[in-house]
Amino acid sequence: MQQVLDVLIISTKAFFGPLAVFYALMAIGLNVHFGYTGLLNFGQIGFAMLGGFGIAISVTTYGLPFAVGVLVGLLAAVLFALLLGLPTLRLRADYLAIVTIAAAEILRLLFRSVSATPITGATRGLSGFSGDFYALSPFETSARYTILGARWSGRELWVVSVGWTLVALGCLAVWLLMRSPWGRVIKAIREDEDAARSLGKNVYAYKMQSLILGGIFGALGGMIYALATSSANPDQYQSANTFLAYAALILGGTARVLGPVIGAMIFWFLLAFTESGLVELTGADGIIPPEILSSTDVAQIRFVLVGLGLMTLLIFRPQGIFGDRREVMLDAR
Amino acid sequence: MPAEFSMRTSPLRDVASQVGVAKPDPAIVVDDVTRTFGGLVAVQVEHLEFQRGCITGLIGPNGAGKTTLFNLLTGFDQANSGRWTFDGKPLAKLPPHRVARLGVVRTFQLTKALSRLSVLDNMMLGATGQRGESMWRALLPGMWRGQEREVEDRANELLERFKLDTKRADFAGTLSGGQRKLLEMARALMSQPKVVMLDEPMAGVNPALTQSLLEHVKDLREQGMTVVFVEHDMDVVRDISDWVVVMAAGKVIAESPPESISHNKEVVDAYLGAHHDAPLTVEEEDKVLAEAEAVIRAERAAQAEALDAAAREPL
Ligand SMILES: Nc1ncnc2c1ncn2[C@@H]1O[C@H](COP(=O)(O)OP(=O)(O)OP(=O)(O)O)[C@@H](O)[C@H]1O
Ligand SMILES: [Mg+2]
Numbered sequence: 026m027q028q029v030l031d032v033l034i035i036s037t038k039a040f041f042g043p044l045a046v047f048y049a050l051m052a053i054g055l056n057v058h059f060g061y062t063g064l065l066n067f068g069q070i071g072f073a074m075l076g077g078f079g080i081a082i083s084v085t086t087y088g089l090p091f092a093v094g095v096l097v098g099l100l101a102a103v104l105f106a107l108l109l110g111l112p113t114l115r116l117r118a119d120y121l122a123i124v125t126i127a128a129a130e131i132l133r134l135l136f137r138s139v140s141a142t143p144i145t146g147a148t149r150g151l152s153g154f155s156g157d158f159y160a161l162s163p164f165e166t167s168a169r170y171t172i173l174g175a176r177w178s179g180r181e182l183w184v185v186s187v188g189w190t191l192v193a194l195g196c197l198a199v200w201l202l203m204r205s206p207w208g209r210v211i212k213a214i215r216e217d218e219d220a221a222r223s224l225g226k227n228v229y230a231y232k233m234q235s236l237i238l239g240g241i242f243g244a245l246g247g248m249i250y251a252l253a254t255s256s257a258n259p260d261q262y263q264s265a266n267t268f269l270a271y272a273a274l275i276l277g278g279t280a281r282v283l284g285p286v287i288g289a290m291i292f293w294f295l296l297a298f299t300e301s302g303l304v305e306l307t308g309a310d311g312i313i314p315p316e317i318l319s320s321t322d323v324a325q326i327r328f329v330l331v332g333l334g335l336m337t338l339l340i341f342r343p344q345g346i347f348g349d350r351r352e353v354m355l356d357a358r
Numbered sequence: 359m360p361a362e363f364s365m366r367t368s369p370l371r372d373v374a375s376q377v378g379v380a381k382p383d384p385a386i387v388v389d390d391v392t393r394t395f396g397g398l399v400a401v402q403v404e405h406l407e408f409q410r411g412c413i414t415g416l417i418g419p420n421g422a423g424k425t426t427l428f429n430l431l432t433g434f435d436q437a438n439s440g441r442w443t444f445d446g447k448p449l450a451k452l453p454p455h456r457v458a459r460l461g462v463v464r465t466f467q468l469t470k471a472l473s474r475l476s477v478l479d480n481m482m483l484g485a486t487g488q489r490g491e492s493m494w495r496a497l498l499p500g501m502w503r504g505q506e507r508e509v510e511d512r513a514n515e516l517l518e519r520f521k522l523d524t525k526r527a528d529f530a531g532t533l534s535g536g537q538r539k540l541l542e543m544a545r546a547l548m549s550q551p552k553v554v555m556l557d558e559p560m561a562g563v564n565p566a567l568t569q570s571l572l573e574h575v576k577d578l579r580e581q582g583m584t585v586v587f588v589e590h591d592m593d594v595v596r597d598i599s600d601w602v603v604v605m606a607a608g609k610v611i612a613e614s615p616p617e618s619i620s621h622n623k624e625v626v627d628a629y630l631g632a633h634h635d636a637p638l639t640v641e642e643e644d645k646v647l648a649e650a651e652a653v654i655r656a657e658r659a660a661q662a663e664a665l666d667a668a669a670r671e672p673l
Contacts, residue, residue, distance in 0.1 A: 198497065201496065201497050201499070202493070202496050202497065205490045205496035205497075205499065205502065206482075206488045206489075206490035206491045206496065206502060206506065207490060207491050207492065207493050207495075207496035208496065209475070209479055209482065209483055209491075210483065210491055212472070212474070212475055212479075213472050213475060213483050215474075216472035216473055216474055216475060217470045217472055219434065219454075219466070219470060220466075220470035220471075220472060221483070222434070222453075222454040222455050222458070223432065223434075223454060223458055223463065223464055223465075223466070223470075223546075224455075224458060224463070224483055224484050224486075224545070224546075224548075224549060225455050225458035225459040225463075225486050225549060226455055226483075226491075227453075227455050228455065234493050238493075280474075351529065352474050352529070355473050355474060355529055355531035355532070
């Protein structure tokens with residue numbers, strides 16, 4: 026019984042943890058891109074990396090104030106969106122997909138290259154940029170707080186408080202935007218660009234706005250991630266993260282304000298639940314013998330299990346948790 | 359009043375039935391427009407004018423280039439060459455949304471209903487000059503709420519006229535083919551255009567509704583709108599057009615009032631496949647034979663002359 030409770034406590038912490046924030050913010054951005062505008066951005070992690078490294082490079086490499094670092098990160102994301110969008114947004118949707126995933130990889134390889142060492146720290150990355158951020162914390166950094174049985178350090182609490190505040194503000198902005206005439210144009214572009222054009226809408230400009238907006242959410246996610254780990258390393262920003270964020274988005278339901286957030290929370294809850302559950306089951310007094318599953322395989326096998334779970338969900342509930350089934354069924358006509 | 363209404367005299371009554379003829383008050387003027395796809399000449403129009411405030415029917419066999427001409431005029435396709443103007447303003451090279459903002463709005467032959475938007479949202483999208491369509495103002499509902507209500511009222515009015523009011527809250531993707539045609543036409547009217555270009559608006563619409571749609575199109579004319587529409591049903595064309603333009607193989611082959619269009623030989627040929635499949639008469643056979651003999655004789659004479667010339671050449 027105690028073991029079950031432990032597993033639940035660990036999973037609940039993951040439900041609210043910094044990783045859930047990171048993926049929620051990335052997925053909110055992807056929801057703007059893909060869910061509302063129909064843009065296939067497979068390079069969201071590139072935006073996140075620019076956010077994280079925006080702070081890290083400004084503060085650690087150049088000794089600038091933390092606030093400047095945040096601005097630099099956001100500005101870099103805007104520029105990245107322009108760079109990706111200018112050549113591709115006039116073309117068909119698949120071009121953007123290819124260009125974004127390539128650009129995110131190029132950016133990562135550039136940041137980890139030896140010649141970039143003086144600026145990005147290459148494969149060792151950068152650290153020591155989060156001091157100013159934690160200095161703002163109202164929580165005692167070294168103290169431990171117990172919430173719902175889980176132990177949180179003051180640092181963690183501060184990061185997730187800021188993170189969930191950002192998520193809440195982001196959701197509010199998306200909600201306001203998507204119920205406005207602006208949102209109507211954005212959704213019309215997702216349905217049929219030419220129809221929107223024939224009614225006098227500057228589709229290119231709207232797509233660009235959407236790409237920038239969603240990219241900013243990605244950058245904010247990357248900042249939270251860098252601050253939570255107090256380090257920025259190019260190899261933390263692998264493209265797989267983009268796809269996990271997509272998984273979270275689709276799990277929660279696309280084109281729903283809360284879809285990406287709940288999706289990310291449940292996704293990390295499930296990952297933590299299967300992991301800690303399997304650890305318990307394969308442990309010394311567990312019931313799964315090591316011949317079948319050794320405890321070292323747990324980290325990998327949890328993704329397999331969660332993946333299977335996602336597939337089952339999409340078979341029985343293709344619209345995700347929050348989605349509208351009627352919308353999904355329209356495509357079948 | 360109705361008597362006077364039916365006696366409507368077309369401003370085009372004195373215009374000659376002649377390709378490229380000048381109209382008294384043209385809204386759209388097209389000059390030397392060509393569009394080729396590889397070796398295929400899809401559109402090649404030397405001069406064409408669409409009269410303001412009139413309904414012009416654009417007809418022609420399948421593949422004549424009607425849709426391509428629409429695409430060119432509204433900026434959805436790029437011409438190889440040519441100029442065209444609306445109210446004297448050049449439209450060539452303008453992107454589609456700029457053309458639409460000038461008041462030239464088109465519908466599509468293959469309807470473009472925005473499936474996962476409600477019918478009402480489809481309509482409201484059509485309104486122009488919406489303040490809330492700017493990203494910053496969108497965040498401040500106070501800035502656009504009032505206008506939004508006006509737009510919604512207008513949308514509801516139009517939906518009622520097009521008999522779609524009961525579908526208001528449904529996803530547009532659930533509409534039938536004919537209903538989508540109606541929605542698209544109504545949506546185009548939301549922008550209060552000066553020129554509407556309808557690509558086969560009646561295709562797939564049931565006859566009873568076609569009648570009321572036709573009345574509606576005539577209404578647009580009464581409001582001073584210029585209407586250009588593509589249609590294959592000649593009864594419809596005869597019923598509402600003031601002027602008919604016939605295209606075949608990319609060219610305008612005839613222009614005239616609707617009453618006289620079916621007497622035009624070019625038009626009959628274009629639709630019925632001209633001389634090619636008609637059997638040859640005896641006189642025609644003789645003529646072809648005579649022509650062939652003449653060609654052979656001419657060739658022989660040329661050969662003989664060449665030989666002569668070679669013989670006379672000094673050694
Ligand atoms: N994008 C394209 N690529 C290649 N050929 C094209 C393209 N668009 C049109 N065409 C060709 O141009 C010609 C004119 O086509 P268009 O669609 O304008 O005909 P239409 O008059 O509208 O015919 P319909 O009455 O069948 O709608 C056709 O032969 C068509 O095959
Ligand atoms: Mg056509």
